[in-house]
Amino acid sequence: MNTTSLRAILAALAFTLLPGAAHSADLLSQQCVACHAIAKPEKASLERILERKGPDLYYAGAKFNQEWLVAWLQNPTTIRPGGAMFLHAVKAGADRAVDTIDAAKVAPHPKLSAADAKAAAELLMALKPDGLVTPGAHKGEPGGSMASMLFSKLRGCTSCHAAKPGDAPLSGPELYSAGARLQPDFMLAYMKDPQRFDPHTWMPTLGLTDADMQKLTSYMSTLKNQEKK
Ligand code: HEC
Ligand code: HEC
The missing domain is CATH 1.10.760.10 (Cytochrome c-like domain)
Structure with missing residues (x-):
């Protein structure tokens, strides 16, 4: 087992071991910030993107459907085959034409209880910075055959x-x-x-x-x- 998956298992354990009541409001700020930016990063840099351990969540409220969040946080599935940064997990194909992912380098996501997933989703939905996403910009017309x-x-x-x-x-x-x-x-x-x-x-x-x-x-x-x- 590599250190990344060990760390993920420890992180997952931390959720189950935490005493119930104390943590719902602190969930994001204590647990999730280890891997996710929940506030806009002060300094954008290529290093940050390459090194970040999870996708940014500071605009989560403008991005996700709440219902999906509640379900996924309880039963996370892979969204990015290579994890936060595929370059760290990719191995060149034998013929060098096709890259494949080294699954051992992609740690499973921590799983939340139903109550924590609901609380986390509510906190995430409140993260809606002004000016990034324009409400109503998509007109909702059918895409058509093209x-x-x-x-x-x-x-x-x-x-x-x-x-x-x-x-x-x-x-x-x-x-x-x-x-x-x-x-x-x-x-x-x-x-x-x-x-x-x-x-x-x-x-x-x-x-x-x-x-x-x-x-x-x-x-x-x-x-x-x-x-x-
Ligand atoms: C050990 C690092 C780690 C921790 C801790 C962690 N995450 Fe993640 N998270 C990730 C990675 C990596 C992904 C990308 C997974 C994928 O795309 O398959 C991810 C994806 C997500 C996504 C989907 C993002 C998207 O853009 O599709 C949400 C939502 C999320 N995490 C919420 C949380 C919450 C809430 C917590 C705290 C309770 C948390 N995460 C803790 C690493 C972590
Ligand atoms: C060169 C590769 C590349 C191409 C081509 C590309 N994308 Fe992306 N796209 C990405 C990457 C990488 C991300 C995630 C970036 C990040 O999280 O920083 C992304 C993110 C997205 C997202 C946000 C999804 C999420 O979960 O965060 C949407 C929507 C999207 N792309 C739509 C499209 C559409 C539609 C097209 C074609 C018109 C397209 N992309 C073409 C690489 C690409």
């Missing part, structure tokens, strides 16, 4: 994002559960300008038209596959 083509073929999203369970891309979070996990206005804002969320994130600004972004968001909102391989 939307899945845009996603899979024309705009290259599937070179980094899995569109169904078991797909190969490793560098971006899976998007086949995006409709359950993410708020449409967040998807739109993130696609439009990922660097606004962090100047060093490696999701590129793709220069999409507004019409394409509306369609892509509608399409992703329909993807609610929670099934895992």
